[in-house]
Amino acid sequence: MKRVTAILLGAGQRGADVYARYALSYPNELKMVGVAEPRKERREEFAALHQIPAENCVETWENILKRDKFADCVFVCTQDRMHFEPVVQALRKGYHVLCEKPMSYAREELLEMNRVANETGKVLSICHVLRYSPFFVKIRQLLDSGAIGQLVSIQHIESVGYWHMAHSFVRGNWRNSEETSPIILAKCCHDLDILNWLVGSKVKQVSSFGSLAHFNAAHQPDGAPERCMDGCEHRDTCPYYAPKFYLEHPKAITDGFARAVSIDISTEKILEALRTGPYGRCVYACDNNVADNQVVNLMYENGVTVSMTMCAFTEYCERIINLMGSYGQIRGNMEKNTIEVIEFITGNVNTIHLHVPAGGHSGSDISMMKEFVKLIASGGTTSKSGSDASVESHLTALAAEESRRNSGMPVYFE
């Protein structure tokens, strides 16, 4: 297989710590040849790891896309509102593009990105990693094989995890929809996308309710300071006390949350960052506005109905799904990688334990990279998570948010 070359735009958590890692694990398949990243520490660390020559390490995506094309593809891993311009410019320059979700928060931009991808004939693959997860791939195979007869309805729960919510959607990058996008797009476009894929039809009608029920000033305990480390007397009773999470919770290290606080994750550096940085703020005194709970009801053109719940207040960050068919039922937990298939006629329950590759999203991140690199190396043009399908799920998310803001008024697709 031809070795694919790639340039990374945005050497942050996803770009550097997840996708580009594939090049280190599979150097015969992928080589990173350029990087654009304004944070010097991150850029230099990335350049050294991937042995990128100095002339190909720049501060901004604009500077790298100004140059003549010098790789097969570009990974657009900048923040949410910084995807549209680099994607369109990279496609026009002749690059294939791997773009982080959400593609954009704006309908016009979504449609334009897809239009340019189709016009240029280049691959625009969106990081809807769940489409590559062994868990959802298995469920889709079961549905296609008729294991539960006619699919009638799906119940899907996206449990965010109280600690993940506090890190990303209260204190962190995705806390305010004016700066990024509503949580139903930022977090749940994955879920809406996978639901569309499983149902295999287009959404006809959407309605949604939800709110920011807890992470607001009304719930700030008496006397709590603006920052946890400014002598908060609730430190032993508040589950959101920042030093406890970043220094003690296992996920803080395994899932990279501590590294988002400080690239040096020694106790001293973490505490220093919490004293002054965004992740040390009291969760009840942040400039957050995204919902911490939201339900979405979907009606599809083929008659299938779906109810989806996103909620912050769960122990784990996990996805649980229940698919109900005319002849059987499928129950699954993605993080546990288990699927139960129930057959009504016999009463048999077949429990499947999946063995998945290590890594994020229950093996999905690495599976996605493998398929993307293979697609580019083989000169293929059709991505399993191409922009045509992704636009649909993004528009569903925007419709859900519109409904939520209008007290649950249904939104109809033409």
Ligand SMILES: NC(=O)c1ccc[n+]([C@@H]2O[C@H](COP(=O)([O-])OP(=O)(O)OC[C@H]3O[C@@H](n4cnc5c(N)ncnc54)[C@H](O)[C@@H]3O)[C@@H](O)[C@H]2O)c1
């Ligand atoms: N697919 C998934 O499951 C998944 C999961 C988490 C996040 N995301 C998405 O991935 C994207 C990146 O998230 P992240 O957590 O890696 O964020 P991050 O902040 O860690 O990384 C973004 C990087 O872009 C850099 N940047 C800023 N301006 C730039 C410019 N002009 N040119 C080049 N780089 C620039 C920043 O310095 C930063 O290092 C976001 O859109 C996010 O929503 C996707």
